[in-house]
Amino acid sequence: EQAEIGLIGLGVMGANLSLNIAEKGNKIAVFNRTVEVTKKFYADAGALQGQIIPCETMEDFIKAIRPPRPIIIMIKAGDPVDQQMDLLKPYLSSGDIMIDAGNANFRDTMRRFKSLEGSDLTFIGMGVSGGEEGARHGPSIMVGGTEESWKRVEKVLTSISAKFNGEPCVDWLGPNGAGHFVKTIHNGIEYADMQMIAEIYGILRDGLGMSAPEIGGVFGRWNEGRLDSYLMEISEKVLKANDPITGKPMVDVIVDSAGQKGTGKWSVIEAQNMGVAATAIEAAVAGRVISSLRSERQAAEKILGKPALVDRPKDGMAFLADLELALLAAKIGAYAQGFAVMAEASKEFGWNLPMPTIAKIWRAGCIIRSQFLDEITSAFTKDPNVANLIVTPAFSQLVKETDGALRRIVSYAALNGLPAPALTSALSYFDAYRRGRGTANLIQAQRDFFGAHGFDRLDGVDKHHGPWGSGLADFA
Numbered sequence: 001e002q003a004e005i006g007l008i009g010l011g012v013m014g015a016n017l018s019l020n021i022a023e024k025g026n027k028i029a030v031f032n033r034t035v036e037v038t039k040k041f042y043a044d045a046g047a048l049q050g051q052i053i054p055c056e057t058m059e060d061f062i063k064a065i066r067p068p069r070p071i072i073i074m075i076k077a078g079d080p081v082d083q084q085m086d087l088l089k090p091y092l093s094s095g096d097i098m099i100d101a102g103n104a105n106f107r108d109t110m111r112r113f114k115s116l117e118g119s120d121l122t123f124i125g126m127g128v129s130g131g132e133e134g135a136r137h138g139p140s141i142m143v144g145g146t147e148e149s150w151k152r153v154e155k156v157l158t159s160i161s162a163k164f165n166g167e168p169c170v171d172w173l174g175p176n177g178a179g180h181f182v183k184t185i186h187n188g189i190e191y192a193d194m195q196m197i198a199e200i201y202g203i204l205r206d207g208l209g210m211s212a213p214e215i216g217g218v219f220g221r222w223n224e225g226r227l228d229s230y231l232m233e234i235s236e237k238v239l240k241a242n243d244p245i246t247g248k249p250m251v252d253v254i255v256d257s258a259g260q261k262g263t264g265k266w267s268v269i270e271a272q273n274m275g276v277a278a279t280a281i282e283a284a285v286a287g288r289v290i291s292s293l294r295s296e297r298q299a300a301e302k303i304l305g306k307p308a309l310v311d312r313p314k315d316g317m318a319f320l321a322d323l324e325l326a327l328l329a330a331k332i333g334a335y336a337q338g339f340a341v342m343a344e345a346s347k348e349f350g351w352n353l354p355m356p357t358i359a360k361i362w363r364a365g366c367i368i369r370s371q372f373l374d375e376i377t378s379a380f381t382k383d384p385n386v387a388n389l390i391v392t393p394a395f396s397q398l399v400k401e402t403d404g405a406l407r408r409i410v411s412y413a414a415l416n417g418l419p420a421p422a423l424t425s426a427l428s429y430f431d432a433y434r435r436g437r438g439t440a441n442l443i444q445a446q447r448d449f450f451g452a453h454g455f456d457r458l459d460g461v462d463k464h465h466g467p468w469g470s471g472l473a474d475f476a
């Protein structure tokens with residue numbers, strides 16, 4: 001019996017995704033560049049072996065799949081995907097679909113999609129989130145491609161996806177690069193969420209002098225409230241874990257330099273390209289960059305000194321309550337920004353991205369899964385074309401309830417020299433976004449002064465330059 005789907009690339013994600021596909025009753029053919037990996041994968045597949053056809057050559061792999069063939073490519077992103085597609089193409093026949101499930105840059109996805117246009121092959125760019133566990137037991141899956149090709153893979157993808165209250169966390173989000181773009185922004189939001197949790201951790205550790213397991217306890221309690229989320233849950237677990245070698249809290253022996261693979265940076269670059277302010281996500285990416293300058297930071301601490309703690313919270317319980325609300329408020333800012341980037345991209349690339357659906361399929365399976373995303377789903381379902389999440393009735397109310405706490409926490413951090421760039425950015429974003437009369441009138445005047453760029457007047461009078469003197473060039 002032939003397989004209904006094929007998968008190339010039995011690394012961490014591909015292997016787990018294959019087992020998931022097999023376990024849900026789908027027959028799958030698998031192939032990996034290095035043959036030993038395929039052999040080991042099959043040997044370890046246990047009871048699922050009957051659903052898996054391990055293939056050592058491309059010829060066997062293609063023969064093992066029933067045409068028209070959906071083939072998932074789950075390998076290292078970038079050039080390897082183009083190389084793999086070039087190797088695969090000569091074997092394919094009419095109607096076959098190549099599905100790139102790696103973390104591709106959506107611009108590559110658009111190029112790959114275009115390169116097959118007019119041929120009888122199609123391409124799907126599919127974002128998969130949830131890490132190893134998600135891939136194995138139910139990831140969140142963001143699909144981009146033609147609606148027709150989605151219909152062909154809908155059944156199998158629905159069977160393997162995560163479920164939130166029974167609803168599958170997979171959907172078709174739009175043509176060509178839409179799925180990978182949404183995955184990129186998912187990761188940008190993930191960066192911000194993680195950075196904000198780390199900033200709160202910093203305030204508790206360096207401001208209040210709390211130990212890792214104590215902070216884990218605080219996060220555990222928050223995880224039972226409105227901050228209920230996977231990232232909060234794993235932060236608690238991580239903070240409570242001890243290093244088997246030294247017996248110390250695990251986090252206390254981990255180097256404070258964060259790695260990154262690029263998706264956070266891409267989301268910031270695309271936001272900048274489209275002129276969308278994604279300041280909390282930018283702060284998170286910059287936070288990782290500064291974290292990686294460990295020896296420079298240590299040298300600077302010697303030269304400049306570490307700011308002194310000048311202000312201890314008087315009421316510990318009230319301070320913790322503020323921290324919890326501050327994190328919620330800041331999270332709203334980061335998610336609002338991420339969704340604003342997607343709204344703009346939707347216009348720019350003509351994708352017609354469905355905001356409520358995106359929030360919906362992020363509620364389970366992916367790294368940013370949370371109860372909070374269910375609230376976002378409701379808000380966008382009621383008002384899918386709203387300009388910004390924070391002006392929906394539910395979230396404007398929530399911002400009003402929480403931004404005071406965020407303001408107090410950001411002030412506390414600033415006074416005590418504790419870095420909180422993402423929390424601070426979220427607060428400044430709220431403050432700037434809801435100020436009807438801003439300060440760019442001065443910037444326009446400056447621009448007109450040195451560059452004769454002109455300005456508009458509030459009274460509509462048709463005069464567009466200021467009285468800065470004749471011969472503006474003299475001032476240049």
Ligand code: NDP
Nearest residue numbers: 009010011012013014033034074075076077080102103131
């Ligand atoms: P791994 O490093 O575990 O596996 C890499 C796979 O890519 C291996 O099967 C490897 O084959 C294959 N490969 C590398 N280069 C080539 C090439 N030139 N031609 C053919 N095959 C090649 O990666 P992951 O499973 O972690 O990641 C796979 C993709 O999924 C990436 O795009 C990643 O960004 C994305 N992703 C990862 C997540 C995670 O949590 N790890 C989460 C979501 C997405 P070989 O055995 O021969 O070396």
